[in-house]
Amino acid sequence: MTDCVGELAAMGIDVDTSTRRRAEYSFDASNYRLPPLGVIFPRSVDEVVHTVRVCAAHGVSVTSRGGGTSLAGNAIGRGLVLDFSRHMNAVTSVDESARTACVQPGIVLTELQRHIQSATAGRLTFAPDPSSKSRATVGGAIGNDACGNHSVRYGRTSDHVVALDVVTAAGHRLTATGDGVHATDPTDGSAVAAAAQITADLRALTGEHLAEFRLELARFPRQVSGYHLANLLPENGFRVARALVGTEGTCAVIVGATVSLVPVAPSAMLLCLGYADLVDAARDNSLILRYSPAAIEGIDSLIVDTVRHLRGPDSVVGLPAGNAWLYVDIDGEDRAEVEARGADLVADLQRAGRLVEARVVADPTERASLWRVREDGAGLSARLVDGGESWTGWEDSAVAPDQLADYLVAIKALLAEFGLTGVMYGHFGAGCMHIRIDFDQRTEQGREIMSRFIRRAAELCVRFGGSMSGEHGDGRARSELLSLMYSPAIMAAFSRFKRIWDPLGILNPGSIVDPEPLLDNLSLAGVDGRDWPTSFDLTPSHHVPVAPFVHAVQGCIGVGRCRAPSGGVMCPSFRATGDEKDSTRGRARALQEMARNSPTVADGWRSDDVMESLDLCLSCRACSTDCPVGVDMATYKSEFLDHYYSGRRRPLSHYSLGWLPTWLELITRAAPLVNLLTRGRMGRVAARMGGLTPHRTMPEFASAGRIRRELSAAGTDGDVVLLADTFTRGFRPEVAGAAARVLADAGMSTECRTDACCGLTWISTGQLSKAKQRLAKAAEVLDDGTDRPIVVLEPSCAAALRKDLPELIHTEAARRVARRIRTFAQMVTECAENGWRPHHRLPDEVTVQTHCHEYSVFGAATQRRALEALGVAEVREATGCCGVAGNFGFEPDHYDVSMKVAEQGLVPALRDTSADAPVLTDGFSCHMQVRQLDADRSSQHLAQLLDRSADG
Known part of the structure; x- marks a missing residue:
């Protein structure tokens, strides 16, 4: 195998065989783990051709990969993994008149849809929309024959494939079309001969199995298991391209696709229907289908x-009464007709007697909220409110839609027989159910139960005439069971079909044909059982037989939302680099391998691989909210850094910025002199001495006199505790004065406290002993026996006191204080709800850079809710991390990434903000980044905007 890598390297093809990279690509979103030999990020079709030819010569397997979101284990392999998402991700052309687009395999589905809608002025789109569409790629959708939420209307990916450009296992470039297979380059004689031979073999295969293909394949819309050989039948036109869809990379490497496009309906309406349970909902399936829903x-x-537990009570809005819900999308050309059809449907459902309540979801925010719940289903159902876990394995079965209710009754009975719990969601209109089950994969007994259940479930599905895969593919999860579903003749035809394309068996071996046992290579099996003591309390509420730290990092199940190029805040560093290493998932996989103590990532807390993986993590905390499973990489990074640097010298920035509260106590006494020394050339020298980048403008330190003047606006006793945190005191104490005046105007007296520190700078740099000292003192001084709100002006400090304090200081006092913490925006919202309004006119337009920590700990809409409650008409949000994130943006090695992160949300928002519109930056890091980006633009805290004295 090393000869293979060496030969490719000699050709200029970069094969990453590092232990860290192999750890990242040992997993997809399934139950399986399989470390590869190495990873390649192809830049061209020629690189793919050379790679496949060299691998064939050396007997090394090749696995194609897009977003790595496979739930069946078909995006991992022992040989070389080709990740197309990084470079081969373009739309090469859009032909609106022909309603087609030519694309590379690595483009993410939402990016493809955005490109097409832009190119056609919103008239056309690419129809398949699986729930993973924000990170899944076209190549992956073709590999699995993915479907999606609107498959009732638009079918499967195979229904939208016109032609596929592929590289065969022999290294030939061929194009499969709707009526055959041809050489991509007709002047390439060997490719022409290969196409002719494959064509002859496929026609012979079809001719010998006409009856079996007609009787056993393509019986209902979601029959995805196995190969789609019915497309080769004469009556279907010998559609070789569609026969290759759903082959999971086992027959050819897809390097390009021509896909068909569909018109976008001018009018659409979302009905949300509430039911007592999912079985009742499924009973109405046939009735709803009569109304032609999308x-x-x-x-x-x-x-x-x-969702509500993870993201707050306001994260799901718009649901009618019930314990189970159907989203019914009705669309058409005419709005009135769509509304009438919806009203008729609801009336029919009410007459049927199972519907509890129906709502037309007209508000765009409510619609987005509801669809996000559905689209995050795979992750959300993995870790439930009680801390329990659920897993894939039998998550993708499908039956004919009119059989779904009876199938659900039977599968629920089977779950009860085995003492298992299944979390259910799915594409009801297509009869496809996603069921995540609380299998215990960590113990031999649990794995044995899992195996028996899956086999029984497969037999049950077959009795209903169903398919074991409805869109996720067979992969390592179901391929072993295909003989239960298909006759020996069909199984032989599958094997022969693969050999026609891949006679050496090097393309994604282990899936569909010649599968490995479904319990082999489970990622949770064989994990090192040792304890991993941590400062943070990571104990799960639900008992699991592993150390809390191991359980925490195993929370990542690979759904890959952190790889989404837009939406939410997670993961800013991945969006800046496009490298799996810099995604939350990539970091979690490195930590999982560390916890496994595998040869891939060795050395435990001293692992340089994990250190490298965590290097570009901004500790923005967004993953703790945006990740459907709630992976909290900021906490894991802090814990890791604490152990990694134990007894070692740290980077200079850990001493300069990490100890900032201590230095500020000294600097305020000589602030004018320090400010003079940190300007100009001397400032750059001082920055380098402190391990900081000279490219960033240094903040001005507040003098002791200025701090005293500003804090005098608050009293020594009051209804509210106003905590003047380190950043507010040290850099902008005027915010504390403004906040005290605003709260006084709202009828609340304030007590200003300056004697508590949240320890944030020590937490983010992993100096947890010092952080705990500060937090213990904070809990002691703030736990005053009252329930008064503690308003913290710096959002990151508020987040540390709300979240980190009880996780690091395990006392009732710490928990009591944490419950009392409010951000200033939260307090303003409470005041507005009680009738308070500022006496001066607020601007009609405000741009807000919400601090990532406020976003993740207190809710994404905290700032918006406060401003809208006070009557601000237009709130423009710079959605995303500002890029500074505490010490990160001040460190020399991180400055460039910091500025790239700013380009994601903050820079466009500033560009769209008029010169006279206020820019709010409650977070000091955000304030500094705005100053760095535009020296002529000032930004302010919400308290300053609301302070009437600011008007003069």
Whole structure:
């Protein structure tokens, strides 16, 4: 195998065989783990051709990969993994008149849809929309024959594939079309001969199995298991391209695709239907289908409860009464006709007697909230409110839609027989159910139960005439079971089809044909059972037989939302680099390998691989909210850094910025002199001495006199505790004065406290002993026996006191203080709800850079809610991290990434903000980044905007 890598390197093809990279690509979103030999990020079709030819010569397997979101284990392999998402991700052309687009395999589906809608002025789109569409790629959708939420209307990916450009296992470039297979380059004689031979072999295969293909394949819309050989039948036109869809990379490497586009309906309406349970909902399936909906999607209350637990009570809005819900999307050319059809449907459902309540979801925010719950289903159902876990394995079965209710009754009975719990959601209109089950994969007994259940479930599905895969593919999860579903003749035809394309068996071996046992290579099996003591309390509420730290990092199940190029805040460093290493998932995988103590990532807390993986993590905390499973990488990074640097010399920035509260106590006494020394050339020298980048403008330190003057606006006793945190005192004490005046105007007296520190700078740099000292003192002084709100002006300090304090200081006092913490925006919202309004006119337009820590700990809409409650008409949000994130943006090695992160949300927002519109930056890091980006633009804290004295 090393000869293979060496030969490719000699050709100029970069094969990453580092232990860290192999750890990242040992997993997809399934239950499986398989470390590869190495990873390649192809830049061209020629690189793919050379790679496949060299691998064939050396007997090394090749696995194609897009977003790595496979739930069946078909995006991992022992040989070389080709990740197309990084470079081969372009739309090469859009032909609106022909309604087609030519694309490379690595483009993310939402990016493809955005490009097409832009190119056609919103008239056309690419229809398949799986829930993972924000990170899944076209190549992956073709590999699995993915479907999505609107498959009732638009079918599967195979229904939208016109032609596929592929590289065969022999290294030939061929194009499969709707009526055959041809050489991509007709002047390439060997490719022409290969196409002719494959064509002859495929026609012979079809001719010998006409009856079996007609009787056993393509019986209902979601029959995805196995190969789609019915497309080769004469009556279907010998559609070789569609026969290759769903082959999971086992027959050819896809390097390009021509896909068909569909018109976007001018009018659409979302109906949300509430039911007592999912079985009742499924009973109405046939009735709803009579009204030609574009989508019928189902979820149950377990998922909704999890969302609200993870993201707050306002994260799911618009649901009618019930314990299970259907989303029914009705569309058409005419709005009135769509509304009438919806009203008729609801009336029919009410007459049927199972519907509890129906709502037309007209508000765009409510619609987005509801669809996000459905689209995050795979992750949300993995870790539930009670701390329990659920896993894939039997998550993708499908039956004919009119059989779904009876199938659900039977599968629920089977779950009860085995003492298992299944969290259910899915594409009801297509009869496809996603069921995540609380299998215990960590113990031999649990794995044995899992194996027996899956086999029984497969037999049950076959009795209903169903398919074991409805869109996720067979992969390592179901390929072993295909003989239960298909006759020996069909199984032989599958094997022969693969050999026609891949006679050496080097393309993604282990899936569909010649599968490995479904319990082999489970990622949770064989994990080192040792304890991993941590400062943070990571103990799960639900008992699991592993150390709390191991359980925490195993929370990442690979759904890959952190790889989404837009939406939410997570993960800013991945969006800046496009490297799996810099995604939350990539970091979690490195930590999981560390916890496994595998040869891939060795040395435990001293692992340089993990250190490298965590290097560009901004500790923005967004993953703790945006990740459907709630992976909290900022906490894991802090814990890791604490152990990694134990007894070692740290970077200079850990001493300069990490100890900032201590230095500020000294600097305020000589602030004018220090400010003079930190300007100009001397400032750059001082920055280098402190391990900081000379490219960033240094902040001005507040003098002791200035701090005293500003804090005098607050009293020594009051209804509210106003905590003047380190950043507010040290850099902008005027914010504390403004906040005290605003709260006084709202009828609340304030007590200003300056004697508590949240320890944030020590937490973010992993100096947890010092952080705990500060936090213990904070808990002691702030736990005053009252329930008064503690208003913290710096959002990151508020987040540390709300979240980190009880996780690091395990006392009732710490928990009491944490419950009392408010951000200033939260307090303003409470005042507005009680009738208070500022006496001066607020601007009609405000741009807000919400601090990432406020976003993740207190809610994404905290700032918006406060401003809208006070009557601000237009609130423009710079959605995303500002890029500074505490010490990160001040460190020399991180400055460039910091500025790239700013380009994601903050820079466009500033560009769209008029010169006279206020820019709010409650977070000091955000304030500094705005200053860095535009020296002529000032930004202010919400308290300053609301302070009437600011008007003069």
